[in-house]
Amino acid sequence: MTEPLFCSVELAARIERAEEQFIAAGTEAAIQRDPGRAFVSPIAGGFACFAEDGAPFNKVVGLGFGGVPDETALDEIESAYAARGSAVQVELAHMADPEVGVLLTGRGYRLVAFENVLGMQLSSVRATPPPDGIDVRQCGEDELEAWLDVVVTGFAYPDDQGTPTHEDFPREIVERAERDLVAAGARTYLARRDGVVAGGGGMRITDGVAQLVGAATVPEHRRRGVQTALLATRLADAAAAGCDIAVVTTAPGSKSQQNVQRQGFHFPYTRAVLVKVPE
Template structure:
């Protein structure tokens, strides 16, 4: 990481752009789940600049994302969304950036939403000449594009890694079975226009990651390492490869979402990412 680097500043306009592409990602993944699943139909509904999504039962894509930069949602719109989640047997989960309109937090808590957890959004500028992408710390870890011919092995190692999260930092407020994770990762990987990466150590596929480019934002849409191969530089190598590709593609910012105080956040900050803002996770049980 470069020394003397000025930390990236995030204003409301940048947060709105990041939240908009996040809402697009959730919507695309949810729509893919609807096409795949044979059960009751889910929904993707625009809501005050964001999106309300129900992909399928138990999915991590069941949430309201990107809210807070398109005005206050109306009472009628919130009533409709809450009824839709109730019909699917799910609570309403809203991920609200702390740079969003503060009135939305007040509106939601007045409707019975309770603060459940937080997640951090980190970013790195890719346009400044003095902020060159750092080389990987462990060259022995080979990173390459992952093609369709190895999609199932890639999916297997990523799902296994996500199903056994690192215990450093604050725990997530939710856990998902491996099969649920695998379906969500599959939907995002096949429908959201992501690029997949494989991490290989000593000839073994030990990790995987993905990257989505939209509106000048490089979304680091997930990375996982097989538990037996952690602490060997796999995550750092995956970060470096995606940073280089994002910069080459002309993106001006790379973003990653982590649990507060996690190993993932530590790795990202060591690779030049700055904490941009925090999302509050607000849940209403219906």
């Protein structure tokens, strides 16, 4: 049994800093492809990011722990997104300064979704063997394409448990985003079941926080322990690397949330997803 995780404002701020650095680093990789269109702009302790049309990195992250943004800064950010024909999406932790939410809703942002951030203390994590027939290993460079294929394919067929997503990304956009996450420092893991590639996942470490990302299993291998094995391997590697906490973001009520809670993750906080569509 893992020790219950109490999430203070300080811990939430630490997790959000890791998240904003991850999204910004992934967007920096996109800037290398299109420096005239992609951008990363600091705002009130967070970042406003835009990678390309329809990309999952197109959002404002990390607000609410470094002061309240002023109206002029928001005007500039909103103009930058509008110039690219994009809505402004802000992911705001419920433990952030509540004045930020008041400011955004006053400017016409509307609530469209929630996402749950779950965490686990790693002090008691021990390596556990995977189920029979399942092998999980960190990828070599020659396995990147296999990892991309299984992760992108898995995302194309989401489980229908939990709240429906408000986003839908084309396969080529997801693939480029995953490549950018690898460029941003994410470790990649492949799971094989009876010798066949069945699933994949990623992990990025920032200041002792292990972010577990990019987890997906192709439909024909689901409900066979693939994700449990991927989770256990990454947690053991995170603990061995000196991390004290692991975090994962899920849709509320999803199979992913159920899986990680079964493995000892706790529910520190929620992010509200607020969107403003350009006029």
